[in-house]
Each structure stands twice: as structure tokens, then as C-alpha cells.
Amino acid sequence: IIRSQMFEVKKAQDELEIKRKLLSDVMIERKTHEKLKEKAFEDFQKELKATEAKEIDELVSFTYNN
Template sequence: MGRFIFKMQNILEIKIKLETQAKNAYAEAANRLSQEEEKRDALIKRRLDYEDEERELMTGKMNVIDIKSQKEAIRVMDELIKRQRAKVVLARKNLDLERIKLNQAMVERKTYEKLRERALEEYREEELARESKEIDELVSYKYGTKQL
């Protein structure tokens, strides 16, 4: 019995490597999104802390300068949160793009694996047919020589 050789094995291996790279890029994008969301959440928490401090300043002895600086800090935090939300949206879009690339790479790999499976099945059928033919020839040769 001969050895099965898939003619497009090198392409399949390349597709597997491309899929691995796409998985790594997707994981990196997911990590980046997580980091950006954590930064956003930290900024929101910090803003809430500033609001609490402002309330405390309002209830205690009124110091106009402290209250104004607290309001300015809250305004700055609002701007930082707005920018961070934009970064989160961008990171989410990048994650979606990487997911699309990963899905495409997986489809291509699976396509070549199916081609390989079909080629292997055809090879096995051809081998079975060849073996069956050899057996038939051997049997007919033995049968034919006994009658002579």
C-alpha cells in the first residue's frame, strides 16, 4: 500500500499558521478592549469620588475656591471619561474586525481540511479498488492454472 500525499498540504499548513496569528491578534484586541474599559471604569469611579467631595464641601463650611476647584476637577474628569469612551468604542471596533478576520481564517482552514479529507477518502477507495483487482487477478490466475 502506497503512502497518501496531499498535494496542498503546504497551503493547509499556511492556513493553520494564519489562523493561529488571527487568534493571537484577536486575543490581543480583546485584552486591549479590557484595558480600555478598566481605564474608563476607573475614571468614572474617580469622578464619583470628586462628586462626593463636592457634596461634603457644600454641606460644611463654604469655601468658594475649593468648590470651584472641585467643579473644575469634575469637568476635567467628564472630558477624560468622554475621551476614554471613544477609545473603548475604537477598541471594540478593532475587536470586531479581528473577530471577522479570525472567522475568515477558520473557514479557509476548514475548507482545506475538508479537501484533505476528501482526497484521503478517494485515495483509500482507489487503494481498495487496486487491492480488490489484484486479489481478483490472483484468484483467476490460480483458478485458471488448476484447470489446465
């Protein structure tokens, strides 16, 4: 019975290590996706600010010239 239990414990430990490795991989992938998402949002904000600045410049130029 003891050997059988030792075998079951070893099997459970091996399965735990596999699951722990899988969890680690998933967490790394999640962090990578979050960073990519943040970077894309920052790029979008920069593009939006540039567009707004261009529109403001055009309005000021139009108002100044008239």
C-alpha cells in the same frame, strides 16, 4: 478624560470587530481545508481498495487457470 476614554473604547470595539471577522474567515478557511483533505483521503482509500481488489482478482484468476 471621559471623552478620551470613550474614544479609546470605541476604537477598541472597532478593532475587536475586525479581529473577530478575521478569525471567522480563518475558521471557515480551515474547515474548508479539512474537508478537502478528508475528501482526498477518502478518494485515495477508494483507489487503494480498487487496486487491491484488482490484484486479488488477478491472483484468483491466475490460480484458477493453472
